[in-house]
Amino acid sequence: MAKPRPSISRAKTRVSIRSTIAESATRAPRRPACEHITLLQRQPLFGELDQAQLERLVSYAKTTDVPAGTTIFSKGDPGTALFAIRSGTIKITVPSADGREAVFNLLQDGDIFGEIALLDGRPRTADAVTTTACNLLVIERRDFLTFVESNPKVALKIIELLCARLRWASEHFEEAVLENLPVRLARTLLRLVKGSEVSAKNPTIKITQHELSRVLGATRESVNRQLRAWEAHKWIEIDRGGIVVRSVDQLAMIGKQLSNHRSADR
Amino acid sequence: MAKPRPSISRAKTRVSIRSTIAESATRAPRRPACEHITLLQRQPLFGELDQAQLERLVSYAKTTDVPAGTTIFSKGDPGTALFAIRSGTIKITVPSADGREAVFNLLQDGDIFGEIALLDGRPRTADAVTTTACNLLVIERRDFLTFVESNPKVALKIIELLCARLRWASEHFEEAVLENLPVRLARTLLRLVKGSEVSAKNPTIKITQHELSRVLGATRESVNRQLRAWEAHKWIEIDRGGIVVRSVDQLAMIGKQLSNHRSADR
DNA sequence: CGTGCTATATGAGGTAGGTCACACAGACCT
DNA sequence: AGGTCTGTGTGACCTACCTCATATAGCACG
Numbered sequence: 001m002a003k004p005r006p007s008i009s010r011a012k013t014r015v016s017i018r019s020t021i022a023e024s025a026t027r028a029p030r031r032p033a034c035e036h037i038t039l040l041q042r043q044p045l046f047g048e049l050d051q052a053q054l055e056r057l058v059s060y061a062k063t064t065d066v067p068a069g070t071t072i073f074s075k076g077d078p079g080t081a082l083f084a085i086r087s088g089t090i091k092i093t094v095p096s097a098d099g100r101e102a103v104f105n106l107l108q109d110g111d112i113f114g115e116i117a118l119l120d121g122r123p124r125t126a127d128a129v130t131t132t133a134c135n136l137l138v139i140e141r142r143d144f145l146t147f148v149e150s151n152p153k154v155a156l157k158i159i160e161l162l163c164a165r166l167r168w169a170s171e172h173f174e175e176a177v178l179e180n181l182p183v184r185l186a187r188t189l190l191r192l193v194k195g196s197e198v199s200a201k202n203p204t205i206k207i208t209q210h211e212l213s214r215v216l217g218a219t220r221e222s223v224n225r226q227l228r229a230w231e232a233h234k235w236i237e238i239d240r241g242g243i244v245v246r247s248v249d250q251l252a253m254i255g256k257q258l259s260n261h262r263s264a265d266r
Numbered sequence: 267m268a269k270p271r272p273s274i275s276r277a278k279t280r281v282s283i284r285s286t287i288a289e290s291a292t293r294a295p296r297r298p299a300c301e302h303i304t305l306l307q308r309q310p311l312f313g314e315l316d317q318a319q320l321e322r323l324v325s326y327a328k329t330t331d332v333p334a335g336t337t338i339f340s341k342g343d344p345g346t347a348l349f350a351i352r353s354g355t356i357k358i359t360v361p362s363a364d365g366r367e368a369v370f371n372l373l374q375d376g377d378i379f380g381e382i383a384l385l386d387g388r389p390r391t392a393d394a395v396t397t398t399a400c401n402l403l404v405i406e407r408r409d410f411l412t413f414v415e416s417n418p419k420v421a422l423k424i425i426e427l428l429c430a431r432l433r434w435a436s437e438h439f440e441e442a443v444l445e446n447l448p449v450r451l452a453r454t455l456l457r458l459v460k461g462s463e464v465s466a467k468n469p470t471i472k473i474t475q476h477e478l479s480r481v482l483g484a485t486r487e488s489v490n491r492q493l494r495a496w497e498a499h500k501w502i503e504i505d506r507g508g509i510v511v512r513s514v515d516q517l518a519m520i521g522k523q524l525s526n527h528r529s530a531d532r
Numbered sequence: 533c534g535t536g537c538t539a540t541a542t543g544a545g546g547t548a549g550g551t552c553a554c555a556c557a558g559a560c561c562t
Numbered sequence: 563a564g565g566t567c568t569g570t571g572t573g574a575c576c577t578a579c580c581t582c583a584t585a586t587a588g589c590a591c592g
Binding site for chain 1: 360362366368370382385386388391392418421422424425426428429430431432433435436437438439440442443444483
């Protein structure tokens with residue numbers, strides 16, 4: 001039962017960021033401060049703060065570079081910091097003890113994560129792992145809380161953020177329970193398209209089929225077969241480590257279908 | 267494809283509560299005010315407020331009785347009120363257009379619901395339907411928001427509540443994606459046991475197998491077969507509209523298993 | 533340039549759980 | 563008593579998806 005199971009996730013750079021931060025994180029230097037500010041401003045969470053407030057917040061922030069495959073925090077850790085992604089992508093996963101994992105969310109630059117454990121002081125509910133090299137903005141719990149205390153309006157923004165998260169969670173729960181694989185895959189691709197290549201003619205998603213399968217809660221093989229079927233229809237192109245979406249519309253069609261009964265899934 | 271499908275949910279008392287409130291809701295009369303206060307106090311959301319604050323909050327509240335099968339609000343409705351359950355049970359469901367539904371949560375007396383749409387002013391994300399006759403405490407959006415404004419500490423409590431909801435959602439997502447039917451069923455039963463009959467020797471859960479199947483995202487038949495298997499083991503007893511749990515421990519065993527591979531599910 | 537390593541591709545076969553069909557039993561209604 | 567309704571019990575299928583096994587192709591690095 002509690003046999004020491006082989007960790008399936010090949011241990012890439014499994015270095016806790018806690019040490020990484022301690023060693024290499026630096027106070028944000030004067031120069032890129034304005035850049036940090038615009039990053040934070042992109043988030044609705046901080047969008048309405050005035051310049052002085054943003055500067056104060058940024059003064060708390062440190063930046064850190066982490067290579068791909070690094071675990072930022074693990075389920076059960078104390079939540080000591082809030083993160084914002086300056087560049088790179090992060091996956092939020094819930095590990096099951098037997099090596100499987102459900103990918104909860106994929107985040108990219110501009111996104112904030114790690115706020116829940118930070119806010120309620122309880123342990124992390126999920127793992128956060130970099131899927132590419134990332135540059136992160138880190139705000140320590142203590143600093144963030146004092147900032148919030150002196151800026152009460154931020155509390156309302158936090159509430160909005162949490163509500164948005166809950167809405168998102170509710171949608172995804174619904175999707176996971178009610179929809180079949182083709183529908184979930186189509187929707188996931190569309191989501192990734194929207195997030196990354198902004199309105200390119202043929203948006204390219206950079207993700208392996210293995211990752212994709214974890215996001216869907218399916219197997220790599222099933223994902224592969226479905227992707228190939230769509231490739232045969234010229235709706236997408238598959239290449240190593242990525243997918244080119246040639247017909248967003250077709251995917252949207254499939255994503256909109258009720259996956260009940262004979263949905264024409266090819 | 268878009269053929270007009272027969273609405274599966276038999277229309278019970280499909281009366282919107284909006285009219286119900288308008289007609290029959292009453293200002294909470296003086297007498298049971300203290301009772302309302304204790305109800306609200308049970309919620310961590312309001313537990314730390316002092317007497318005067320609670321009284322003010324209660325003065326905003328109205329109560330209303332609704333029969334079983336009533337839709338309190340539907341997905342897409344504007345979120346104009348916050349609800350607390352004084353008695354009865356409510357299910358929060360996300361409907362899929364073809365009549366299937368995923369039951370997101372089952373709530374009972376003491377629980378609060380409807381806070382998300384209320385807080386961010388966006389449409390309801392789910393339906394709320396009474397499964398038994400209910401007595402509800404209703405606080406209108408306007409009243410609640412003014413109350414929060416004049417009691418800033420409540421904002422922090424709200425944040426805690428939302429964090430708890432998110433943790434819960436994350437757990438259930440994980441469960442829905444990773445665990446198989448017996449495990450999910452066992453856990454669901456345990457959850458229902460904990461919520462209802464407080465530490466009875468043989469806790470009885472009052473729920474139909476059909477409802478149960480919707481909570482799990484499974485079919486009634488599958489649920490029935492699993493329950494019968496467990497009944498054969500004397501772990502539970504099945505009777506019309508309810509389940510008696512004879513061995514909480516056994517269910518806990520099953521609920522703890524990793525549902526991967528051959529988990530001995532009988 | 534061979535030797536791994538990672539990502540993709542695909543077939544064969546198994547199974548959990550869905551679908552459909554029907555039977556039966558208690559509850560309630562007249 | 564008989565009819566109707568809701569909830570339960572069960573068998574006969576069916577299929578979407580998983581599991582396992584094996585193949586191939588790009589890429590990285592000595």
